């Protein structure tokens with residue numbers, strides 16, 4: 001799929017397909033270096049992190065395992081509240097595991113703060129975070145994010161796993177939507 005397939009839906013491309021691919025190889029080499037000699041469990045947060053997980057995992061030289069979680073954060077409208085419910089839990093016992101959470105985007109950071117302490121409480125040896133995108137709000141909260149792909153402005157973005165009403169996840173780049181799409 002490319003921009004031609006999307007007609008007038010796209011307002012602005014923020015991160016191109018090539019930029020994503022290039023950044024993911026850089027992040028993968030950082031991860032390979034940091035986890036040298038250790039077994040890593042990648043934990044993808046459904047559904048948005050599917051594309052990041054697929055491409056990051058293949059850019060790694062490390063032999064990793066992968067597992068998935070689905071969470072929903074309660075909140076009014078589009079803002080997350082930090083109250084999180086597990087929709088699908090991991091199949092893996094985290095005791096003594098080196099866990100790397102793979103996320104698409106961090107906005108308020110509330111979802112990840114909760115996830116971080118939840119996974120730590122299961123006896124993992126370490127839990128770190130890797131996210132493709134980070135919004136400005138996330139920088140304000142006290143959340144140690146080890147690997148960040150790109151900082152994006154405080155706008156609603158779609159593509160590369162991110163959706164608007166479950167659409168646009170298969171757009172290969174990250175973009176903002178034209179206002180008519182929301183109307």
Ligand code: XMP
Nearest residue numbers: 080106107108109110111155156157162163
């Ligand atoms: P918090 O605020 O807890 O929430 O960091 C992060 C989650 O909110 C979703 N999110 C977005 N989804 N475009 C999306 O498609 C966006 O611009 C956006 N901002 C936040 C996403 O599910 C993320 O995991």
Ligand code: MG
Nearest residue numbers: 045048049104
């Ligand atoms: Mg998400």
